[in-house]
Amino acid sequence: MRNPAVTSGDGAAPPSRASRTGTPGRVDGARLLDRIERFAAIGRGKDGGINRLGFSETDREARTCLAREARHAGLETVIDAGGNVLIRCPAGNGDRPSKPRVLIGSHLDTVANGGKLDGAYGVLAGLEVLETLNASATDTSCEVTVVAFANEEGALFPQPFWGSMVLAGRVDDLPSDPVDYSGKPLRDALALAGGDLSDLRSAAWPPGSLAAYLELHVEQGPVLERLGKPIGVVDSITGRTQFTVVIHGEPGHAGTTPMEGRRDPLITASHAIIAVQRLAREEELCRVATVGWLEVSPNSSNTIPETVRFSVDLRDSSAKRLAAAEATLSGALASVANRGDVRISVEGTIRTDPVQTDDRLREAIAASAKDLGLAYERLPSGAGHDAQVVANITSIGMIFVPSIGGVSHVPWENTAPDDLVAGADVLLQTVLRL
Numbered sequence: 001m002r003n004p005a006v007t008s009g010d011g012a013a014p015p016s017r018a019s020r021t022g023t024p025g026r027v028d029g030a031r032l033l034d035r036i037e038r039f040a041a042i043g044r045g046k047d048g049g050i051n052r053l054g055f056s057e058t059d060r061e062a063r064t065c066l067a068r069e070a071r072h073a074g075l076e077t078v079i080d081a082g083g084n085v086l087i088r089c090p091a092g093n094g095d096r097p098s099k100p101r102v103l104i105g106s107h108l109d110t111v112a113n114g115g116k117l118d119g120a121y122g123v124l125a126g127l128e129v130l131e132t133l134n135a136s137a138t139d140t141s142c143e144v145t146v147v148a149f150a151n152e153e154g155a156l157f158p159q160p161f162w163g164s165m166v167l168a169g170r171v172d173d174l175p176s177d178p179v180d181y182s183g184k185p186l187r188d189a190l191a192l193a194g195g196d197l198s199d200l201r202s203a204a205w206p207p208g209s210l211a212a213y214l215e216l217h218v219e220q221g222p223v224l225e226r227l228g229k230p231i232g233v234v235d236s237i238t239g240r241t242q243f244t245v246v247i248h249g250e251p252g253h254a255g256t257t258p259m260e261g262r263r264d265p266l267i268t269a270s271h272a273i274i275a276v277q278r279l280a281r282e283e284e285l286c287r288v289a290t291v292g293w294l295e296v297s298p299n300s301s302n303t304i305p306e307t308v309r310f311s312v313d314l315r316d317s318s319a320k321r322l323a324a325a326e327a328t329l330s331g332a333l334a335s336v337a338n339r340g341d342v343r344i345s346v347e348g349t350i351r352t353d354p355v356q357t358d359d360r361l362r363e364a365i366a367a368s369a370k371d372l373g374l375a376y377e378r379l380p381s382g383a384g385h386d387a388q389v390v391a392n393i394t395s396i397g398m399i400f401v402p403s404i405g406g407v408s409h410v411p412w413e414n415t416a417p418d419d420l421v422a423g424a425d426v427l428l429q430t431v432l433r434l
């Protein structure tokens with residue numbers, strides 16, 4: 001980490017530590033809910049969707065707002081070279097800065113037209129926990145730091161998990177001079193956000209500097225809501241295999257080319273897409289399999305297409321099962337290509353291994369929920385999170401709260417207020433247990 005680029009001192013008087021004692025049981029739920037609503041107004045579009053694409057102007061506004069609120073709460077903020085916002089107590093909790101720290105947080109950026117909770121909830125609940133600890137002068141055995149990771153979604157600059165990769169020291173896995181979808185350099189956007197592309201390595205946390213990372217997040221799926229349980233103890237974060245399938249056929253006139261002998265890549269694509277779905281549905285080789293993007297060229301109503309490209313996204317909590325699913329699909333693609341007399345290739349394969357959460361942290365989360373009288377369920381995370389990247393350098397734990405209707409990445413993404421507060425209470429109690 002670099003020295004503070006942003007520090008306290010905007011006029012707010014931090015509460016005096018001497019006057020406060022005692023171990024807090026709960027967070028200030030009203031303060032948390034109010035903060036979530038105020039942050040939801042940053043980047044909100046006409047239809048209620050939130051647009052805070054990583055390193056955009058609205059994203060910067062949210063980060064500035066976070067730093068301001070932290071300072072008003074008497075906390076210190078730092079922006080590292082990767083653009084991550086880090087918040088800590090002025091003197092640490094219990095004045096033990098030399099001990100490994102507990103990191104809690106998530107991200108503030110959103111997808112285009114996304115929801116108010118994905119990411120922001122974990123950051124604001126982290127701030128709420130630290131504010132509660134600081135106000136009660138609680139002596140935790142590890143110093144607690146809150147993080148808002150930069151560009152988790154990768155919605156503008158297609159480098160998802162940017163901030164967590166920098167913090168985890170995986171700078172060599174990132175492009176050296178990234179650009180956004182329109183070709184604008186990340187270097188400039190990062191500088192505006194307080195980071196420095198030429199100094200990324202300074203933001204890596206050395207081995208042993210972290211005792212644990214805890215991330216509180218909305219489930220983004222239907223499991224907890226269906227079970228009627230407010231707390232999820234995440235046991236693993238899904239592994240993922242992504243690639244693009246490219247099918248080359250023979251273009252032709254839709255009116256004059258006889259059906260016999262056509263080499264139509266879109267027909268082959270339709271069979272291939274069914275084969276993708278079959279991997280999860282009938283063959284149960286992986287948990288879910290999705291084709292979410294397709295491009296037809298030349299995409300004209302009276303022309304047999306020449307080329308079709310589509311995405312494949314396979315997810316499972318076992319790397320072995322993912323490999324088996326990928327191999328099966330490769331066989332199925334060869335067979336449909338043969339049948340359609342077209343050529344198929346696969347491009348840009350990215351394999352992300354599944355990550356297990358830490359036993360001890362799972363126990364601590366479950367025990368905290370139990371103490372608070374909250375029902376919980378163990379479940380895997382089907383979505384990717386910064387936690388899976390931070391797992392490169394420390395043990396991780398994740399807490400979920402229910403998503404109403406099981407939906408996320410949409411303007412109506414929501415969670416019941418009581419569940420939002422319950423999740424933050426569990427985060428606080430889990431931190432106190434570590």
Ligand SMILES: [Zn+2]
Nearest residue numbers: 118119152217
């Ligand atoms: Zn998220």
